[in-house]
Amino acid sequence: MRSVISVCCAIGLAAAAPVPSQTWSPQPWLADLSQAQQAFKTKYANIDWLEHDREITLSTLFDRAASRIRSATSDTEAKGIFDRLIQRVGDGHVTIDWPRPASPSPAPASPEPSNICDDMGFDANRSTSGIGSHLLGYRQVGEDSPFPAGIIPFGKQNVGVIRIGVFEPEGSPFICHAALQALHIPADKSCDDKCQDAVLTWSYNRFTATLEEQVRALKAAGATALLVDVTDNGGGSEWAEAAARILSSRAILSARRGFVRGSHWSAQWKSLAEQLRRAAAGADPNDRSRLLFWAAEAEAARRDAEQACAGLGACPLVGHAGYATGLVGAARAGEFAGKPWADLVFSITQFPYHDAVWSGPLAVLVDDETWSAAEEFAAVLQDNRAAVIVGSRTGGAGCGHTRGGTPTVLENSGATLELPDCVRFRADGSDEVAGVIPDVLVGMRASDGATFKAKLIQTHLPAAIKLAIEQNSARRP
Known part of the structure; x- marks a missing residue:
């Protein structure tokens, strides 16, 4: 699996590094x-x-x-x-x-045994339980899962509820442990980059299959509409784009992408153009033509990224090329199957998802702690009129940092300033960082208790489900 672009968000604030002097100077x-x-x-x-x-x-x-x-x-x-x-x-x-101040070295302790899953950042605390299970009449469907699911009776409808707590498998350590078992890797042994890539690939495959299994279980249990709970979701990775397609009966076009002009993106576009040209050299005539076309697009983006005017304020800082999923913004699941270059142009081909596993009315529940990749998921469904968004305005993180980002280390304090280097542009041309405004607004805060939030949501859910049914009916031929 090629490196998955992480789009999680967090604000790191630690103790200041500079040592106070007798005469302080600003x-x-x-x-x-x-x-x-x-x-x-x-x-x-x-x-x-x-x-x-x-x-x-x-x-x-x-x-x-x-x-x-x-x-x-x-x-x-x-x-x-x-x-x-x-x-x-x-x-x-x-x-x-902020860099942490030096502290006295503790007495040497016996080293803790290494654990591959811990080392790779798998942590159950990255995913929370959400609100859906607190809705009136909620009945669990299926076994324990990274995607808890249930049904609530709702007039003539049975609304399926499914929770996505984070858009990456790292929130489910048991998936990592299952990967180690399946791949015959001892958990307490060292795991190099190739080993970790194998574990991550297996984990994403299992994660994807589990979401699809839960959706099918809800259909089998009689769900006629689906509510996806992504409240208190800090983001994850571009797997969010695959999840959107699993849950949508409508073909999805991803957001247009913007990038900061400069050496960081120039290097990325140059590398992509070179990889596509190499792939074209060994491809059949039809694929060769497509690959050379995409290579030319990447090369044009590289030239755009290298414009000196951006640093001088003579042209916009942000250039435009491709989509959130790469140079291709829409493709059927499996369209590039068997192509070794597939994820160079449509990044989510690395995940074995299927389109439209759910094809009925769809609503997505968000709040002000819905961030980053979770916003990408909600925004792309809203922009394609594939789902009704219900809840409160999302946090506002948008696109984040690509390939390690462009950190700035401040020379005096040693603090590291991180700034996002990419933009996802909504269908109306706005920047996703503004947050996703729901179609059906609920006057709740993320800091409210789950039971109180569920009560507020319950009041507005009829309107959201009605809109979702109308939206879904309008898509039928």
């Missing part, structure tokens, strides 16, 4: 602030959204922070000013991570 912090401002100007994919939709002028934002730093009296105050600046931006993928 100058090193002002230098860091200037460096951070330059990074925003040249690396921040969502700068147009910040200045036009959020109406936050970059120069004003940083001028105010500089004024506060000049009035500060300590590193702690200066650090707090940086933290508040990041919070003011309001982008789930903009983070600052």
Whole structure:
């Protein structure tokens, strides 16, 4: 499996690194602030959204922070000013991570035995239980699963409810352990990159199959409409695009992609063009023609990424090429089966999904803790009129960091500033970072208790299911 683009979001705030001096000076912090401002100007994919939709002028934002730093009296105050600046931006993928102060070395302890799944980041805490199971009359369907499922009676409808807590298998350690068993890999042995790739591939395959199995179980139990709960979902990977296609009877076109002009994306487009040309050299005539066409698209994107005007403010910072899924934005499941180059052009071919496993009315439940890949899932279904979105406006993280991102290490404090380097553009041209606004709004907060949220949702669910039924009926020939 080629590397899966992770689109999770988190804000890292730790203790400040600079050591207090007897006479405190703001100058090193002002230098860091200037460096951070330059990074925003040249690396921040969502700068147009910040200045036009959020109406936050970059120069004003940083001028105010500089004024506060000049009035500060300590590193702690200066650090707090940086933290508040990041919070003011309001982008789930903009983070600052402060280096931790050195601590006395503890006495040597016996090394803990290595565990492959822990080392690979599998952690059950990455996925939460959601709200769906708290809805009135909920009855569980099927066995324990990464995707808990049930049915609620709803007038003449039986609404199936399925929970997706995170859009990647790393939230389900038992899948990793099953992979180790199936691949005959001892859990306490070292696992190199090839080994980890095999474990991850098996895990994604099992994850995909399990979602499809749960959907079929709900159909067999009599579900006539489906509610997918992605509240309190921090994101995951581009597997979200595969999940959307599993659950939609309508052909899905992915969001158009934007990228920050500069060396980071120039290198990615150059590498892709080279890989496609190599694939074309050994392909049959029909495939060769397509591959050379896509290689030319990648090469054009590379030239666009290398435009010097972006760094000078003479042209937009963000270029446009391809889709969230690659150079191809829509394809039938299996359309590129057996093609060794398939995931170079349509990334989700690496997941063995099937289209339209669910073909009935579909609603998606979101809240203000729905982020990143979970927003991608909701947005692409909404934009294709494949689902009705119900709940509260999502958190607003949008596209994140590709191939390690473009981190900026601030020279004085050593803090690492992370800025997203890509954009997913909605069908109306807006930036997904603005958050997904539901078709049916519910006045709930993520901080509300599950029972209270379920009560609020229950009030609005009739409208959402009615819209979903109408939407689904309109798609039928």
